[in-house]
Amino acid sequence: MKKIFFLSLKSLENFKRELDETHTLIHALEAQMAAAEAVLEFTKAKESPEYEKFRKYLEISEGQMRKLYELGFIALFANFECFMFEILKDLFKRYPGSFAPEKIIKFEDIKHFKKVKDIKDYFIDSVAIEKSYDIESWTDFLHQKFGLNIFKSKKDLIKLKALNSIRNIILHSGSKTNSKFSKEMKGFINSPVPIGEKFNLDMKKYFGILYGTLINLITNFEKN
Numbered sequence: 001m002k003k004i005f006f007l008s009l010k011s012l013e014n015f016k017r018e019l020d021e022t023h024t025l026i027h028a029l030e031a032q033m034a035a036a037e038a039v040l041e042f043t044k045a046k047e048s049p050e051y052e053k054f055r056k057y058l059e060i061s062e063g064q065m066r067k068l069y070e071l072g073f074i075a076l077f078a079n080f081e082c083f084m085f086e087i088l089k090d091l092f093k094r095y096p097g098s099f100a101p102e103k104i105i106k107f108e109d110i111k112h113f114k115k116v117k118d119i120k121d122y123f124i125d126s127v128a129i130e131k132s133y134d135i136e137s138w139t140d141f142l143h144q145k146f147g148l149n150i151f152k153s154k155k156d157l158i159k160l161k162a163l164n165s166i167r168n169i170i171l172h173s174g175s176k177t178n179s180k181f182s183k184e185m186k187g188f189i190n191s192p193v194p195i196g197e198k199f200n201l202d203m204k205k206y207f208g209i210l211y212g213t214l215i216n217l218i219t220n221f222e223k224n
Contacts, residue, residue: 162188
C-alpha cells in the first residue's frame with residue numbers, strides 16, 4: 001500500500017481532528033475554571049452574602065476536576081474505537097477483495113435490501129464491527145490482511161491495552177478494581193493492584209498519557 005494513498009483515508013483525518021477537539025476541549029474547560037476562580041478572587045465575590053447560593057456552580061473541587069479528566073479519558077477512547085471501525089470500512093471499500101472471505105451472511109439478513117450496493121455496505125459494516133471488537137485482534141487483522149504495523153513495539157500494544165483496562169473500570173465498575181483488571185495491569189504498573197478497592201489515579205496525567213499514546217499510534221500508522 002502506498003503511503004500517499006494511506007494518508008488520504010478519511011477515517012485517519014477524522015481521527016486526528018476528533019482527538020484534537022477532545023484534547024482542546026478538556027484543557028479549555030480547565031482553563032475557564034481557573035479563570036473563573038481568578039475573577040472570584042479579584043472581585044471578592046466570595047465575600048457577598050449571596051455567594052453561598054451559587055457556590056456549587058462557581059467552585060470546582062478536586063474530585064470534580066478528576067471527573068473532568070475521567071470524561072476526557074473516556075472520550076479519547078471513544079475517538080479511538082470509532083477509528084478502529086472506520087479505518088476497516090475505508091480499507092474494505094478500497095480493497096474489496098480483502099473482506100470477501102471473512103464472513104458468511106444469512107439470506108434473512110439481506111433479503112430486505114433492494115440494491116447490490118446496500119448488501120455490500122451491510123457486509124462491510126458487519127465485518128468491520130467483528131474485526132474491531134478488541135485492540136489486539138484488530139491489530140493482528142490489519143497486519144495480516146493489509147501488512148500494516150500499528151504499533152512500533154509489543155510494549156506499545158500492552159500500554160494501550162492497559163489504558164483500555166483503566167477506561168473499562170471507570171465505565172463499568174466505578175473505578176473499583178477486580179481480578180481481571182489486576183491481571184491486565186501486570187507489566188504496566190509495577191506494584192500489585194489490590195482487588196475490590198477504588199483505583200485512584202491522577203486522571204489528568206493519564207489523560208495526557210493516553211493522548212500521547214494515540215498520537216504516537218497515528219505517527220506509526222502513517223509510516224506504513
